[in-house]
Amino acid sequence: MEKQSKKSIFINPLIKENAILINLLGMCPVLGVTTSINNALGMGVAVILVLFCTNTFISLIRKWVPDEVRIPVFIVIIACFVTMIEYLMKAFTPDLASNLGLFIPMITVNCIILGRAEAFASKNTVVDSMLDGLGTGIGFLGSCLLLAFFREVLGTGGISFNNPFTGKQLFSFLPLEAIKMPIFVQTSGAFMMFGLILGVFFAIQLKIEESKKLKEKKAKENLAKEVK
Amino acid sequence: MKLAINPNPYVRSPRSTFKIMMELLLGLLVVWLCSIIYYFTKGNAKEGLFAIINVLISVLSCSLVEILFFIPKWKQEANHDIKSLLKKELNSFGYITGIILALLMPVGVAWWQIIICSIVAIVVGKMLFGGFGHNIFNPAIVGRIFALICFNTSFSYGLKDFNGSESINAGATILTEWAGNGWDLHAFNTPKWDVVLGNYAGALGETFSIVLVIVGIILCIRKVIDYRICLSYLVMCSLSALIVGCRTYYPIKFMIYQICTGGILFGAVFCLTDPVTSPTTPLGKILFGSIAGFVTMLIRFRGSSAEGVAYSILTVNMLTPLIDNLLAGRTTDKFKTKAIVIGAISLVFLLISCSYTIGVKQSDPDVNLKPVSKEVVEYHEPSLENLEVYYE
Numbered sequence: 001m002e003k004q005s006k007k008s009i010f011i012n013p014l015i016k017e018n019a020i021l022i023n024l025l026g027m028c029p030v031l032g033v034t035t036s037i038n039n040a041l042g043m044g045v046a047v048i049l050v051l052f053c054t055n056t057f058i059s060l061i062r063k064w065v066p067d068e069v070r071i072p073v074f075i076v077i078i079a080c081f082v083t084m085i086e087y088l089m090k091a092f093t094p095d096l097a098s099n100l101g102l103f104i105p106m107i108t109v110n111c112i113i114l115g116r117a118e119a120f121a122s123k124n125t126v127v128d129s130m131l132d133g134l135g136t137g138i139g140f141l142g143s144c145l146l147l148a149f150f151r152e153v154l155g156t157g158g159i160s161f162n163n164p165f166t167g168k169q170l171f172s173f174l175p176l177e178a179i180k181m182p183i184f185v186q187t188s189g190a191f192m193m194f195g196l197i198l199g200v201f202f203a204i205q206l207k208i209e210e211s212k213k214l215k216e217k218k219a220k221e222n223l224a225k226e227v228k
Numbered sequence: 229m230k231l232a233i234n235p236n237p238y239v240r241s242p243r244s245t246f247k248i249m250m251e252l253l254l255g256l257l258v259v260w261l262c263s264i265i266y267y268f269t270k271g272n273a274k275e276g277l278f279a280i281i282n283v284l285i286s287v288l289s290c291s292l293v294e295i296l297f298f299i300p301k302w303k304q305e306a307n308h309d310i311k312s313l314l315k316k317e318l319n320s321f322g323y324i325t326g327i328i329l330a331l332l333m334p335v336g337v338a339w340w341q342i343i344i345c346s347i348v349a350i351v352v353g354k355m356l357f358g359g360f361g362h363n364i365f366n367p368a369i370v371g372r373i374f375a376l377i378c379f380n381t382s383f384s385y386g387l388k389d390f391n392g393s394e395s396i397n398a399g400a401t402i403l404t405e406w407a408g409n410g411w412d413l414h415a416f417n418t419p420k421w422d423v424v425l426g427n428y429a430g431a432l433g434e435t436f437s438i439v440l441v442i443v444g445i446i447l448c449i450r451k452v453i454d455y456r457i458c459l460s461y462l463v464m465c466s467l468s469a470l471i472v473g474c475r476t477y478y479p480i481k482f483m484i485y486q487i488c489t490g491g492i493l494f495g496a497v498f499c500l501t502d503p504v505t506s507p508t509t510p511l512g513k514i515l516f517g518s519i520a521g522f523v524t525m526l527i528r529f530r531g532s533s534a535e536g537v538a539y540s541i542l543t544v545n546m547l548t549p550l551i552d553n554l555l556a557g558r559t560t561d562k563f564k565t566k567a568i569v570i571g572a573i574s575l576v577f578l579l580i581s582c583s584y585t586i587g588v589k590q591s592d593p594d595v596n597l598k599p600v601s602k603e604v605v606e607y608h609e610p611s612l613e614n615l616e617v618y619y620e
Contacts, residue, residue, distance in 0.1 A: 179340060181378040188377075192352060199356075 009128055013135040019112045020143040021201050026112040029103050030144055031190045035155070038162050040148035042096040043103065044141030046085050048134065050107055051116060053081045055133030058121040065122070074117045075108070082108045095167035112140060151193050155185035249321050251452045255443045256327045256498065259433045262426070266436070267335060270427060275335050275387050279432060283330040285339055289346040290326035291317055297355045320360045322350055328368035328498055331433030332491065332538075333375060334385045341379050345371040365545045366505050372538050385429040401430050403490045403535060407528070413476050416485060423488050434494040437487075444497035453501035456513040461496045462487065464521025467578055472529060491537040492524065499537075505545045511566050512551040515573065520544040522577040 004012075019025045033043045057077055065073050086104045089097040097104065107113065116136055121129040152159055157180035160172030183189040260283055268276035298316050302308050317323075329349055330342065349371025357363045375383075385401060402423075406416050418428050426436035434440075448455040466483050473482030487493065500506065500520055507516050520540050527536025555566070 179344070181344070181374075183374060183377045186377070 004128075006128070006131060010131040010135040013132065014139045014142070018139045018143060019115075019136055020140060021198065025115055026110045026140070029106065029110060030147065031187065031194060033100060033103050034144055034148035034151055034190065035185050036152050037145060037148045037159060038096065038164065039099050040144040041141070042089070042093065042100060042164060044137070044144045046089065046100075046104060047107060047110070047112070047140050048137030049085055050078070050081050051113055051133040051137040051140075052130060053133075054078050054113055054117055055121040055129040056126060057081075058117045059124060059126045059129035062122045070122065071114075071118070074114060074122075078113055078117070079108045093164045095162070096164045112136060147190075147194060147197060150197065151184045151190065154181050154193075155183070155189065156180055246319060248452050249324060251450055252447065252498070253324055253327070255447050255452070256324065256331065256433075258443055259331060259436060259439060259494075260327065262436045262439050263331070263432045266426065271335070272387070278335050278387060281339075282333065282335065282337065282342060282432065283327055286330035286333075286342050286346050287323045287326035289343045290322040290329070290350050293347055293350040294320055294322035294355065297350075297359075322354075325349055325354065325367045325371075329371045331494070331498075332368065332372045332431050334383050334429075334431050336383060336385060336387050337375070337379070341375060344378075345375045348374045361504055363504055364548075365542055366499055366502050369499055369538050369541050369545075373542065376533075376538065401490070401535075402428050403430075406485075406489070411472075411476075411482075411529070413478055413482060413485075420481075420484075423485060428489075430489075431491065431494075434491040437493055440493040440497055444493070447497065453497065454503075454506070454513055456510055457501050457506055457517040458496045460514045460517030461500055461521045461524075462492070464518040464574070464577065465492055465525055468522065468525035471578065472525075486525075486528075490528075490535050495524075495537040495541055499541050500544075505548055507548050507551045507555070509552070509555045511570060512555045515551055515555075515570055516544055516548065518570075518574050518577065519547060522580075 013019065015021075017023065020027070020030055029043055029047075034040045054074075054077055058074060082105060085107070086097070089100075089104060116132060120132050124132070149159075153176070156174065157177035158172065158174030160174070161170050162168065163170050181189075184193055260279075264276060264279050267279040295313060295317050298313060298320075302313050302316065305312065326346055329346055333342065333345075349367040353365050353367030353370030354360070354363045402416070402418050406412075409416075422428055424437050426439070428435060444453070444458055447453045448458065466487055469483040469486035470479050473479035473486075476482050500517065507513055520543075523540035523543050524536045527533065527539055533539075
């Protein structure tokens, strides 16, 4: 395996190897929870915490875990941290916890977390795994927020945000409430919106690659001219 | 003898897809004309105007969205002039989707709702799958269901006139009212000739039963649409309705009302028969139609919404590849076995449809004139005094 630099370990999973938009991992919470920006933010922060803790812990004990039982061990560790996060959320952000409901314990079986533990943390040093966990988690949070933004704007006609700790509404801005389309808050709209976002994302990526190739071609031609 | 070797298809017909679609368009225009006449004569002037404007908005927005999709490829062509762009649009038939979509909506729909629904119908239902001939779902039905989920609460089936007078059609469709009364025939107040001719509130094009039947028969004879799909769909619907109707003492009346109200006839003629989204084999078409009829009546009697045509069409569109896989390419098989299979499946459906009857109110022939009233069951709260009496 090639040795990656610390910077690329952190930056790669943000967009280039984004767990959701590129690898299509852990779709269940993404489709179920992104009905509002509030929920998406809560879910994203919970996943970041869990990923960071599990990646750190698993890379700490990676040399003592026998190869045959590594997956059960990882799952138990992940379940431990998820339970801790769940209790913390129930204590400090009760409204958010009741909104997310079953999706918090379901972080345990989210394949992003086990995937990172299996593919990265069990083979790399502690600092690298920490960075990888943070990067993947922030990538997850970003794509959740993107999906939630479009769903909330189209589904409710604007954006409203609650303080997660007290449950009070901080602001609500609903300019398009007259033409809201509630289908986007429902599950079928989630699938539609996610498909459209994926399509646009891939189209942009293709465009960027094309322009890069064109630039390289031009640079080569210029070099050839200069040599002549 | 010189053999002409060309790529297939070898059997050529002078009728192109374009001509067939034009005949379908003609049928749709007839229905549209009927609705315009109805809303100008029976409704008020505003409703008549909106019956025209709604269809025009929908056709324009559908065509424009399609043209937007064509522009990137069209720009790469060697000679790109406006004519070739318009020709592409003419051969993609977005405007037919537009007319069907507008005829499936009530008059009282707002202009921006039509535009949003036509964008969804064309983009999500058609162009993202690859355009005309590649779509899995009927695009007009996709748009209609989008409207049903998003804007159903704001729909009205009539409009106030310019001077503010109320419309005769304000309120829900007779089908929803009938379903709300537990499919009781006594609660069905519309006269039977009005039901057959289409003199009641409903979507723009779906109420004119006789016109729809005549247009459907002509289109079937001209082989624009396949008679197997229409016929099997209507037979399955009416048989299910007949079984349910046996509980109401007027089974035939019940059946005719069920077929003539709602979108069953319009769906059977214009939506279900779309050649892109229906199976290719004759037996597949029969199976397709009867499953659609079964699902329609299942949603009507057992589901939460009174109108099940749109959902049933989407459901069977989804089954089309499966039916094609099951029946295509086995022409050497004996006809008998296939017929037995399809007959058995239809019989099972009919047997299941017997269970619809549980939800239908039984109306007594003796109390014909009695208005429908809900029984009030009095409930005495247990009080302490009663308890004391009980203990003594």
